[in-house]
Amino acid sequence: MTEKYNMPDERGHFGPYGGMFVAETLMLPIQELNAAYQQYLDDPDFIAELDADLKHYVGRPSPLYHAERWSRTLGGAQIYLKREDLNHTGAHKINNTIGQALLAKRMGKTRIIAETGAGQHGVATATVAARLGLECVVYMGAVDVARQSLNVYRMKLLGAKVVAVESGSKTLKDALNEALRDWVTNVDNTFYIIGTVAGPHPYPAMVRDFQAIIGREARQQCLDQAGRLPDALVACVGGGSNAIGLFYPFIDDRSVRMIGVEAAGDGIETGRHSAPLCAGRPGVLHGNRTYLMEDDDGEIIETHSISAGLDYPGVGPEHAWLKDTGRAQYVNITDNEALEGFHSLTRMEGIIPALESSHAMAYTMKLAPIMSKDEIIIVCLSGRGDKDMQTMAQREGIEL
Amino acid sequence: MSRLAATFEALSKSGRKALVPFITAGDPRPDFTLPMMHAMVEAGVDVIELGIPFSDPMADGPVIQRASERALEHKMSLRRTLAIATEFRKTNQHTPVVLMGYVNPIEAMGYEDFANAAQRADIDGVLTVDLPPEEADECVALLKARDIDPIFLLAPNSTDERIKKMDAAGSGYLYYVSLKGVTGAGHLDVADVESKLNQIRANTRLPVAIGFGVKDAQTAKTVASLGDGVVIGSALISKIEANLDDLERAKKEIVELLVAMRQAMDN
Ligand SMILES: Cc1ncc(COP(=O)(O)O)c(C=O)c1O
Numbered sequence: 001m002t003e004k005y006n007m008p009d010e011r012g013h014f015g016p017y018g019g020m021f022v023a024e025t026l027m028l029p030i031q032e033l034n035a036a037y038q039q040y041l042d043d044p045d046f047i048a049e050l051d052a053d054l055k056h057y058v059g060r061p062s063p064l065y066h067a068e069r070w071s072r073t074l075g076g077a078q079i080y081l082k083r084e085d086l087n088h089t090g091a092h093k094i095n096n097t098i099g100q101a102l103l104a105k106r107m108g109k110t111r112i113i114a115e116t117g118a119g120q121h122g123v124a125t126a127t128v129a130a131r132l133g134l135e136c137v138v139y140m141g142a143v144d145v146a147r148q149s150l151n152v153y154r155m156k157l158l159g160a161k162v163v164a165v166e167s168g169s170k171t172l173k174d175a176l177n178e179a180l181r182d183w184v185t186n187v188d189n190t191f192y193i194i195g196t197v198a199g200p201h202p203y204p205a206m207v208r209d210f211q212a213i214i215g216r217e218a219r220q221q222c223l224d225q226a227g228r229l230p231d232a233l234v235a236c237v238g239g240g241s242n243a244i245g246l247f248y249p250f251i252d253d254r255s256v257r258m259i260g261v262e263a264a265g266d267g268i269e270t271g272r273h274s275a276p277l278c279a280g281r282p283g284v285l286h287g288n289r290t291y292l293m294e295d296d297d298g299e300i301i302e303t304h305s306i307s308a309g310l311d312y313p314g315v316g317p318e319h320a321w322l323k324d325t326g327r328a329q330y331v332n333i334t335d336n337e338a339l340e341g342f343h344s345l346t347r348m349e350g351i352i353p354a355l356e357s358s359h360a361m362a363y364t365m366k367l368a369p370i371m372s373k374d375e376i377i378i379v380c381l382s383g384r385g386d387k388d389m390q391t392m393a394q395r396e397g398i399e400l
Numbered sequence: 401m402s403r404l405a406a407t408f409e410a411l412s413k414s415g416r417k418a419l420v421p422f423i424t425a426g427d428p429r430p431d432f433t434l435p436m437m438h439a440m441v442e443a444g445v446d447v448i449e450l451g452i453p454f455s456d457p458m459a460d461g462p463v464i465q466r467a468s469e470r471a472l473e474h475k476m477s478l479r480r481t482l483a484i485a486t487e488f489r490k491t492n493q494h495t496p497v498v499l500m501g502y503v504n505p506i507e508a509m510g511y512e513d514f515a516n517a518a519q520r521a522d523i524d525g526v527l528t529v530d531l532p533p534e535e536a537d538e539c540v541a542l543l544k545a546r547d548i549d550p551i552f553l554l555a556p557n558s559t560d561e562r563i564k565k566m567d568a569a570g571s572g573y574l575y576y577v578s579l580k581g582v583t584g585a586g587h588l589d590v591a592d593v594e595s596k597l598n599q600i601r602a603n604t605r606l607p608v609a610i611g612f613g614v615k616d617a618q619t620a621k622t623v624a625s626l627g628d629g630v631v632i633g634s635a636l637i638s639k640i641e642a643n644l645d646d647l648e649r650a651k652k653e654i655v656e657l658l659v660a661m662r663q664a665m666d667n
Contacts (some may be wrong), residue, residue: 011534021503021530022458025555025580027562107535167465173456180458185581283504284530285456297477298508299455 005251007318011199012230012288015324017317020200021284025184030287034202035109041209046102047157053098054213057131058088060095062214064221064378070348077371078229079364081216081244081351081381091354091383092242093124097193101128104191111135111190115179116295117144117172117238118309118356119151119196126160136160139178141171144219144308151387169302172238172312176286186318187390196239197316201288211245217247226376232257232367234361235380237277237330238309240316242382247328257329261363263305264332274303276315277323277330290317306321306335306391309383337362342385342392354383355391403524404549404572405495408628410609417665418573418629419444419620420609421636421658422500424451424467425484426476430645433484436651441495443655444662447609449527449631452481452501459529461584463634466641478514480506485521487545496553498525498572506539515542516641524571525549533569540569555579556596560603567604576600576610576627584634586612590622597626616658617664632661 010268014017020030040046054060054141061085071079084092096333097114112129115138118192122138129136142164168174183192197204197211215233221228233250235243238262247258265273271277273288276291283292285300293301293313305311322328333341338355341362346352353361354373357380364379371377385392393400401409411418418584421440425433437448453471457464478501499518506514506528518526526543532550533540540550541549551573554563556579566574576596578588593610600608610623624630636654644652 019535020532021535022532023529023556023577024532024553024562025459025577027532027555028557028559109606167462167469168455177456177458181582183462184459185585189582229653231603283507286458287530289507294504294508296508297479298505299453299477300504301455343607380436 003122005024006160007321008201008205012205013108014318014321016282017290017320018204018288020287021289022200022287022315023184024041025187026200029061029183029187030200030202033353036103037202037206040103040106042376045107050099050102052199054095056092058098059076059086060084060213061217064218064225066225067349070345071368073348074365074368076368076372076373077377079368080222080230080376080378081380082214083382084214084242084382085351085353085384089118089120089124089127091124091213092245093195094127095213095245096195096241097121097128099123100191101132101194104134105132108189109189111186112193113137113139113179113182113190114193114195115139115172115175116195117175117311117385119144119148119155119308122160122162123151123154123158125193126155131158137182138162139165139175139182141169143170144172147391148308148387150390155386171303173300182285196241197318198239198286198288198314199246204288204318207241208244208248208318211241212248214242214245214380215249215398219244222376222378229253229256229370230376230378231255232259232377234259234261234364234367234377235359236261236310236356236382237315238312238356239314240319242380243354244316244318246378253329254388258322258327259363260328260330261359262330263307263310263334263361264334265304265333268332272304274305274310274312275332276313277319278332282320285314288317290314290320295327306338307359308355309354310359331363333359333362341365351381352385353381354385355388357382357395381393402547402549402572403592406495408573412628413444417624417627418446418609419658419662419665420447420449420631422449422451422631422633423636424453424464424471425481426453426471426474427467428470428640428647430474430480432647434487436654437488437654438492439651440658441492443658445658446629447496447498449498449500450481450485452478452505453501453602454502454505457502458645459582461582461634463584463637463641467637476580478509482517482521485523487630491520495523497509498527499523500527501529503528503531511539511542515546515548516550519546523548527551527575529553531639531666533565538570544571551575554600556580556592562598563603567606570606573607573609573629574600574604575631576608577612578610579613581612583612585613588623593623594626617660620661621664630665
């Protein structure tokens with residue numbers, strides 16, 4: 001295939017995946033959103049404002065850091081970390097919320113809603129809402145409210161209302177359901193900032209485009225620092241926004257392998273995991289067709305991961321397409337392996353990664369040693385681990 | 401002529417409107433549904449919408465969400481919903497049954513297997529909340545080839561263009577969701593519904609059933625006068641929820657509400 005990659009089609013399809021599977025009330029709002037997005041995508045004023053915010057408010061470009069000690073210890077490929085953990089609010093999520101909030105403002109919306117799992121997207125949304133003076137409501141599964149209480153407090157400080165969702169499995173998917181319900185009820189004044197490359201078209205394409213700054217920077221930085229393109233990209237996949245953000249600008253660079261890391265929880269074989277690409281099958285949820293974790297009757301099953309941000313039964317439809325076409329590979333990492341990745345990076349490089357990102361670190365620990373010393377891996381360090389201190393301490397029986 | 405078309409035509413000839421209850425299959429227990437369906441027919445309903453339980457009912461309010469959860473606790477599924485419909489048909493050949501739900505259980509079964517199974521169960525219509533006409537070509541073709549009516553939703557913000565699209569893709573009737581929001585939310589605004597119905601009528605000749613927010617006999621009467629039928633969901637399911645320890649009483653209260661609506665609508 002030499003053709004330039006050009007997905008999705010105009011109705012948001014990545015092959016059989018993606019699309020607009022929504023109730024009628026949401027059809028008009030997503031069409032309006034798409035029109036606004038298409039308009040501002042090429043609007044010089046919009047782009048200038050976005051770029052200025054990314055530079056002065058988020059702190060971009062984020063460094064591409066050569067983790068020399070870690071690379072040496074693992075004894076193989078040179079590992080470069082794309083430092084999204086250094087962004088304002090501590091994760092890649094703000095790249096997207098800044099973009100969507102500017103759109104909301106241009107569309108004249110006065111109220112912002114969001115769903116969140118780990119709370120990183122909720123914090124990033126509450127942050128931009130505070131800055132723009134917009135009302136903000138964040139839906140969060142009750143289970144996640146309990147395990148990410150630090151982020152709940154941050155959101156409240158920022159002036160957001162956090163609603164604990166008690167339905168279903170009380171995690172990210174249920175928060176998304178509840179946000180969609182809010183949106184159909186308040187479509188006139190409300191902008192829904194989805195935090196990952198999920199949801200109906202145009203969200204998967206729009207969130208990708210806002211996150212693609214990760215890969216654009218990384219590609220140039222790698223050329224500048226190492227004098228060539230990397231051999232492999234590694235990123236964790238929850239909904240898949242940090243991964244697609246890194247991968248997308250490299251899709252036409254055929255020599256660059258792209259590897260997404262899903263959460264295997266207690267292990268794929270136990271059924272207690274969050275790895276739809278590795279162990280699920282295609283279906284329709286939250287507005288798009290993609291790989292899902294479901295039972296034989298098409299009911300969505302409960303997921304498990306130590307990291308709230310990966311605890312989601314679906315995945316962005318573009319990843320489903322990249323998997324089927326073989327352009328990207330998807331692997332999985334258990335909770336215990338992720339913890340090894342967490343500790344290894346912390347002790348070797350003095351960088352404490354988020355538990356989500358730790359899955360990418362753990363896979364890098366398997367991949368780097370089987371590659372040669374002159375090969376390069378770029379790993380997306382999607383967020384910092386401060387939010388996970390409680391979870392970690394609890395696991396080790398320490399009271400903070 | 402399909403059973404749905406015949407039902408709406410007969411009603412129209414006698415100057416009456418369709419009373420369309422919605423219950424979730426298997427709520428609160430699988431064995432409650434079949435006798436409830438027969439009792440609703442005796443109470444005077446014209447069409448039954450039977451909900452397929454789904455783990456993630458994004459367009460539903462808390463009442464119908466909990467109905468799904470109760471049904472799923474008893475392992476209710478699309479297959480078992482079809483089995484209930486099959487049983488119902490053994491003793492009732494005249495009341496149309498419309499399956500209503502989300503598309504994923506249907507995708508999991510496979511569109512073609514589902515269409516065949518629905519035909520065997522003598523299902524009259526299928527309404528999938530999250531399958532708009534844009535994504536429905538394959539499913540609609542399979543259903544229509546088996547004389548099953550695909551039923552689409554219209555909303556307060558549906559444009560002329562979209563109403564025409566539903567008119568082309570759908571058959572049997574169109575379902576007008578009378579307020580922006582989830583099922584079971586607030587009360588509908590009659591003046592709004594009336595003006596919207598004028599717009600809908602200008603773009604389709606299909607019968608229009610109106611639902612969302614109809615809770616009592618008086619509203620049912622008013623709404624019925626604006627459309628061709630009225631759908632009652634959360635108000636019925638609330639009766640189940642309020643009487644989980646006495647299901648005979650739940651059934652009785654549902655029948656009483658439907659009888660009151662029937663009388664109000666016919667007078
Ligand atoms: C630090 C971090 N990384 C990754 C994720 C997973 O999301 P995505 O797959 O969309 O990047 C999250 C989600 O909360 C996160 O907080």
